[in-house]
Structures are given as C-alpha cells and as structure tokens.
Amino acid sequence: MKNAYTGKLVALTNLQTQMEAEMVMDILQQEGIAVMTKDEGTGGYMKIYMGFSIYGETLYVYDYDYPRAKEILMALQQNSEAAIHAEQAEAFADADDFDAYEVEQIEKREEEAGITKKNSPVPLIAVILLLLFLFTIMR
Numbered sequence: 262m263k264n265a266y267t268g269k270l271v272a273l274t275n276l277q278t279q280m281e282a283e284m285v286m287d288i289l290q291q292e293g294i295a296v297m298t299k300d301e302g303t304g305g306y307m308k309i310y311m312g313f314s315i316y317g318e319t320l321y322v323y324d325y326d327y328p329r330a331k332e333i334l335m336a337l338q339q340n341s342e343a344a345i346h347a348e349q350a351e352a353f354a355d356a357d358d359f360d361a362y363e364v365e366q367i368e369k370r371e372e373e374a375g376i377t378k379k380n381s382p383v384p385l386i387a388v389i390l391l392l393l394f395l396f397t398i399m400r
Contacts, residue, residue, distance in 0.1 A: 268323035273330050275301065275319045282318040285334065292333060294326045 273296070276282045282298055289296045301316035322330045 268325050270297065270321040271324050271327045273320045273322050273327065274334060275317050277317045279318060282320060285320060285337070288337065289320075289322070289330055289333060292329070294322055294330050294333075296330070297321045 274285070276285060286296045286298060298318045298320055300318055
C-alpha cells in the first residue's frame with residue numbers, strides 16, 4: 262500500500278466553481294485517490310469576503326495517482342458531454358411544446374376578455390392622444 266503522504270503533488274485541473282471542485286474531489290476520493298484543492302490568485306480572500314471566487318480552484322493529486330485521476334476526469338467529461346447531447350434534442354422539443362402551449366393560453370385569455378388583435382382599441386386611442394398632444398403644442 263502506498264503511503265498517502267509521500268510523493269509530489271501535481272496539478273490535475275482547474276475548475277471554475279467550488280461546487281464543481283467538490284463534486285470532482287468526492288468522485289476521486291471514492292476511487293481512493295487523495296486530492297487537495299487550492300484557490301487560485303486571491304480566490305481564498307474573495308471566498309471569505311464575498312462567499313465565492315472568480316478565479317476557480319485547482320485540484321492536486323499525488324504523482325503516482327495522476328494517471329488514474331486524469332483517466333477518471335476524462336471519463337467524467339465525456340459522459341457529461343454525451344448526456345448533454347442526448348438530452349438536448351428532448352429539451353428543444355419540450356421548449357417548442359411549451360412555447361406553443363404558452364401562446365395558446367395567451368390567446369385563450371385574450372378571447373375570454375374580449376380582446377383580439379383585430380378589434381383592439383389601444384392603437385386608435387394612442388393615435389387620438391398623440392393628435393391631441395400635437396394640437397395642444399402647436400396652439
């Protein structure tokens with residue numbers, strides 16, 4: 262068994278949010294890989310002051326765990342991209358269905374209120390008010 266405290270630390274990846282870093286750290290730890298995190302730049306101070314950092318976090322693993330950690334990280338990236346592509350078509354179809362439903366509901370409410378685009382008095386009133394305003398200014 263390898264001693265968990267020997268070896269050189271190697272940067273594995275830089276993640277933009279603390280949530281991403283914690284999720285990847287958890288997966289690596291479940292695989293038995295020791296992982297540490299370090300805030301980039303003044304990120305540590307920003308977290309204390311603002312609650313988050315715009316600089317991201319770098320994950321470090323021991324050099325003897327690096328190949329396995331990199332393999333796991335690549336698998337995570339491939340799986341997430343595949344999942345995004347698989348769900349994208351369904352999401353777009355759902356969005357189109359929702360847009361059609363929303364338009365249908367708006368038209369239904371307008372019909373119940375007696376407002377249609379053909380007989381709406383709003384443009385006529387706007388024109389009358391504009392003419393009255395211009396007439397008052399020119400006087």
